[in-house]
Amino acid sequence: MSPETSGYWELFDKTFPMLIDGKLINDGETTDVVSPRDKKVVGKIAVASKDDVNRAVAAAKKAGESGPWSKMTGQDRAKILMQIADAISSHQKEFEFLEAIDVGKPVTGVRYSDLPISLDSLSYFAGRAQDLAGTSKEVGTADVFHRSRLEPFGTVLEVLPWNGPLWTGVQRMAAILAAGNVAVIKPAEIASVSFTYLASLIADLLPAGVLTVLPGSGSKVGAQLTTHPDIDMVSLTGSVETGAQVLRDTAHQIKTVSLELGGKNPNIILNDADMDSTLMWSVMGAFANSGQICVSGSRILIQRGIYEEFVSRFVADVEKLSVGDPLDESNFMGSVVGETHFKKIWEYIDSAIANKQGKLLTGGTPYTDDFRSKGWFIKPTVFADVASTCEIACEEIFGPVVTLTPFDEIDEALAIANGSNFGLSAGVFTQDLNRAAVVANALQAGQVYINQWFAPGVLQAPSGGYKHSGLGAVGIEKYLQTKNIFTRINPTRI
Numbered sequence: 069m070s071p072e073t074s075g076y077w078e079l080f081d082k083t084f085p086m087l088i089d090g091k092l093i094n095d096g097e098t099t100d101v102v103s104p105r106d107k108k109v110v111g112k113i114a115v116a117s118k119d120d121v122n123r124a125v126a127a128a129k130k131a132g133e134s135g136p137w138s139k140m141t142g143q144d145r146a147k148i149l150m151q152i153a154d155a156i157s158s159h160q161k162e163f164e165f166l167e168a169i170d171v172g173k174p175v176t177g178v179r180y181s182d183l184p185i186s187l188d189s190l191s192y193f194a195g196r197a198q199d200l201a202g203t204s205k206e207v208g209t210a211d212v213f214h215r216s217r218l219e220p221f222g223t224v225l226e227v228l229p230w231n232g233p234l235w236t237g238v239q240r241m242a243a244i245l246a247a248g249n250v251a252v253i254k255p256a257e258i259a260s261v262s263f264t265y266l267a268s269l270i271a272d273l274l275p276a277g278v279l280t281v282l283p284g285s286g287s288k289v290g291a292q293l294t295t296h297p298d299i300d301m302v303s304l305t306g307s308v309e310t311g312a313q314v315l316r317d318t319a320h321q322i323k324t325v326s327l328e329l330g331g332k333n334p335n336i337i338l339n340d341a342d343m344d345s346t347l348m349w350s351v352m353g354a355f356a357n358s359g360q361i362c363v364s365g366s367r368i369l370i371q372r373g374i375y376e377e378f379v380s381r382f383v384a385d386v387e388k389l390s391v392g393d394p395l396d397e398s399n400f401m402g403s404v405v406g407e408t409h410f411k412k413i414w415e416y417i418d419s420a421i422a423n424k425q426g427k428l429l430t431g432g433t434p435y436t437d438d439f440r441s442k443g444w445f446i447k448p449t450v451f452a453d454v455a456s457t458c459e460i461a462c463e464e465i466f467g468p469v470v471t472l473t474p475f476d477e478i479d480e481a482l483a484i485a486n487g488s489n490f491g492l493s494a495g496v497f498t499q500d501l502n503r504a505a506v507v508a509n510a511l512q513a514g515q516v517y518i519n520q521w522f523a524p525g526v527l528q529a530p531s532g533g534y535k536h537s538g539l540g541a542v543g544i545e546k547y548l549q550t551k552n553i554f555t556r557i558n559p560t561r562i
């Protein structure tokens with residue numbers, strides 16, 4: 069069946085709904101779903117009004133405080149999380165299709181990355197829901213027994229980015245619910261389809277109000293939610309600018325805010341790196357999901373002894389990447405997410421060319437063929453000999469644009485790598501694991517990869533960002549607060 073005649077298009081016949089107080093609502097205000105694959109309007113999605121937000125938060129608060137959810141055990145919550153996993157499992161093809169159409173992600177990327185991460189998150193947090201450990205400490209007197217308890221905040225708002233609409237939403241939702249909170253999810257305005265579709269599959273599995281899904285813009289729905297007095301905790305995954313705005317907006321409310329933000333992640337390649345595997349990981353780390361991954365290895369620093377060889381082989385490998393229809397199983401890269409982002413990426417490319425920020429080795433020109441010129445596709449673009457202070461080597465482009473910069477000594481590479489306000493991820497390639505350990509210790513980033521890119525254990529070993537890349541805890545811990553309880557065993561003795 070060709071993409072254009074696929075039966076899954078019927079999913080777009082109905083307006084994608086919001087979920088408030090257990091009810092799916094799609095008969096109010098809507099916005100268009102525009103596919104970046106061909107710039108066509110393919111459907112509609114509900115948008116929350118001010119009244120919707122107030123009604124939804126009131127229902128969520130009630131569900132958290134006095135509904136059945138508040139009486140459920142971790143085991144009960146775990147069972148529901150596994151039912152949600154079953155619902156996703158039996159609709160995998162639909163999710164692949166929706167992400168491809170809505171955000172331009174290749175179906176294979178959704179199949180082999182976004183869906184497994186989503187399903188693993190549900191089973192992992194189902195386990196954690198049943199195993200929330202407190203501690204007990206000696207407190208300096210035998211008369212007092214201490215124990216700590218991990219407790220939910222109550223109503224937790226999760227604001228999602230657009231680059232992983234399904235997996236970021238499922239991962240965060242699973243942790244919020246496992247911790248015993250109720251979840252209010254605001255998907256990104258340009259990528260709300262998959263999570264609202266999920267809401268329609270699982271609305272009946274949860275007591276009313278335990279999961280709320282409110283699509284809408286950041287400046288309206290997002291800002292109303294972050295500042296809502298009945299939202300007890302705010303978690304946001306997005307850009308540094310939005311993170312700073314949310315901190316400003318919520319400052320007077322003294323509520324817990326956790327931020328998972330952007331990165332401009334250095335990939336350091338030493339002279340003794342194994343060339344074949346380093347190339348494979350570096351290309352994937354830079355161009356998977358068209359570079360729209362917070363931990364993408366977007367600035368590559370190469371030691372002078374292998375610089376020429378690495379650059380020519382890297383460019384040859386990049387030119388072999390298949391870019392095209394995200395519905396086509398053979399494509400590694402689809403389009404970027406939408407028009408505004410497409411224009412922003414082009415501004416960086418044009419400015420780098422105009423200001424001679426480096427040597428353009430591949431990409432950097434628009435597609436002219438019939439299919440890709442009609443969508444928001446950008447060629448994988450590589451600039452070499454880029455000074456580490458250039459705009460394209462410093463700012464997060466969040467697209468398929470990579471800079472290559474040579475260095476002589478490791479200290480120089482570390483100074484370049486750490487000379488950034490970002491500190492999300494970093495990597496080093498070398499066959500000398502002692503040297504790798506020294507470099508890893510010196511890198512200022514929340515996660516460091518040695519001889520690979522991307523972390524396989526994001527659930528078991530969740531990482532936050534250093535510096536401007538994040539604030540607050542990560543994983544399930546961020547959705548829990550600690551209560552210390554002190555019991556005097558012999559109350560008559562002081």
Ligand code: NAD
Binds near residue numbers: 230286287309
């Ligand atoms: P963004 O900051 O534009 O938007 C993120 C979310 O915030 C959206 O849902 C948006 O509607 C909402 N928002 C915007 N303004 C708001 C406001 N004033 N109040 C409340 N909500 C508001 O980010 P994006 O472009 O959607 O995502 C890309 C960014 O996310 C990149 O910087 C990327 O690195 C980062 N990211 C980080 C991680 C991580 O785990 N650290 C993961 C994925 C993406």
